[in-house]
Amino acid sequence: MADFTFEFEPLQLEIDDDYIEAQLLQLGSRSITTIDTIMRNTPRTGRRYGNHVSSSPGNPPAIDTGRLRQSVGFDAAPREVEVGAGVSYAGYVQDGTSRMAARPFLDVGIDRTVREWPEFMSDFIRAED
Numbered sequence: 001m002a003d004f005t006f007e008f009e010p011l012q013l014e015i016d017d018d019y020i021e022a023q024l025l026q027l028g029s030r031s032i033t034t035i036d037t038i039m040r041n042t043p044r045t046g047r048r049y050g051n052h053v054s055s056s057p058g059n060p061p062a063i064d065t066g067r068l069r070q071s072v073g074f075d076a077a078p079r080e081v082e083v084g085a086g087v088s089y090a091g092y093v094q095d096g097t098s099r100m101a102a103r104p105f106l107d108v109g110i111d112r113t114v115r116e117w118p119e120f121m122s123d124f125i126r127a128e129d
Helices: 017-040 067-071 090-095 106-115
Strands: 012-015 072-077 080-085 125-128
Touching: 017 067, 017 072, 017 080, 017 106, 067 072, 067 090, 080 090, 080 106, 090 106
Parallel strands: none
Antiparallel strands: 012 125, 072 080
């Protein structure tokens, strides 16, 4: 049996922290815009509660007072961005309860934003010669 030896030169990668931070800020901002658009365009095909007509289960929530939509925001830290909603009932709307089906809006908006930006991650890293 023959022995083989392979030698590889290490690949040097340079990570531009300022560029990453700028891209994460754009990702957070774009996610907020996408979530806002999704909520504004949700069809009101669910039940009627007084003057409010809800969205159908599984669709993003229909806007009633606008508090949920207006509470959506993001925090960017080094190498991460967190998108969320600041009202106490946001988790119940997003994930549903035993009495109400989920009306996901955060996951849907973030997923759509990331899908629309396929080169997002590859732009962060440049190979160094």
